[in-house]
Amino acid sequence: xxxxxxxxxxxxxxxxxxxxxxxxxxxxxxxxxxxxxxxxxxxxxxxxxxxxxxxxxxxxxxxxxxxxxxxxxxxxxxxxxxxxxxxxxxxxxxxxxxxxxxxxxxxxxxxxxxxxxxxxxxxxxxxxxxxxxxxxxxxxxxxxxxxxxxxxxxxxxxxxxxxxxxxxxxxxxxxxxxxxxx
Numbered sequence: 001x002x003x004x005x006x007x008x009x010x011x012x013x014x015x016x017x018x019x020x021x022x023x024x025x026x027x028x029x030x031x032x033x034x035x036x037x038x039x040x041x042x043x044x045x046x047x048x049x050x051x052x053x054x055x056x057x058x059x060x061x062x063x064x065x066x067x068x069x070x071x072x073x074x075x076x077x078x079x080x081x082x083x084x085x086x087x088x089x090x091x092x093x094x095x096x097x098x099x100x101x102x103x104x105x106x107x108x109x110x111x112x113x114x115x116x117x118x119x120x121x122x123x124x125x126x127x128x129x130x131x132x133x134x135x136x137x138x139x140x141x142x143x144x145x146x147x148x149x150x151x152x153x154x155x156x157x158x159x160x161x162x163x164x165x166x167x168x169x170x171x172x173x174x175x176x177x178x179x180x181x182x
Contacts, residue, residue: 008131009066016123019116021069021081024061028070031077031108032062040109044145046166067128071107071120078116079107081124086138100136101128103175112147118154125155125175137175142168 013022024032035041036058037051063070063080071079086102103125107117125137139157141148149171157173164170 011127014069014123014127016119018073019078019120019123020072021120021123021127022072024063024068024070026061028077029058029060029062032058032080035080035106035108038109041106044142044148044168067101069120069124071116073111073116078111079105079120081105081120083124083128083137100138100174101132103137103139117151121151121155138172139175140170140172143171144168 013020015021033051033054036054037048039048042048063082067083069081070077071081082104083101084104086100103121105117105121111117128135128137138160139152139155141152143149143162152171152173155175157175160172160174162169162171
């Protein structure tokens with residue numbers, strides 16, 4: 001994975017109008033298992049993982065690393081947002097040295113259609129632009145994933161390229177903050 005540099009972590013929770021983005025806690029484990037075992041969540045991600053496998057593999061406090069946020073609504077985890085270095089061997093880059101970050105997110109089906117993903121991703125992108133100014137952010141999704149394509153447009157990602165991978169057309173967009181953060 002590409003190294004993006006350093007920034008202060010852990011950080012204080014990020015609060016939006018309705019959500020809290022925070023580090024993961026031991027109490028999130030069951031929601032993580034539900035998220036990764038969900039056939040709906042993994043429709044465009046190669047399918048869900050077996051629940052029994054997840055019960056054995058998911059650590060007590062999953063996803064605890066810089067750039068990884070649990071998205072909480074009214075005290076309960078509803079999803080995750082992550083910004084991390086894009087692997088150099090992955091197809092599609094905006095820098096020759098693959099020095100960009102990639103935005104990823106997953107939300108439980110009961111949280112879909114309410115704007116939570118847009119709210120959480122926008123807050124994470126704003127944090128990232130302040131933490132690592134000048135580092136481009138990309139988002140990749142299957143073109144068949146209409147909700148993710150709409151979210152990319154809502155967040156301000158612009159198309160960089162399309163390519164075939166995993167037997168499907170992939171779309172990659174780049175996000176840049178409107179103005180450099182001071």
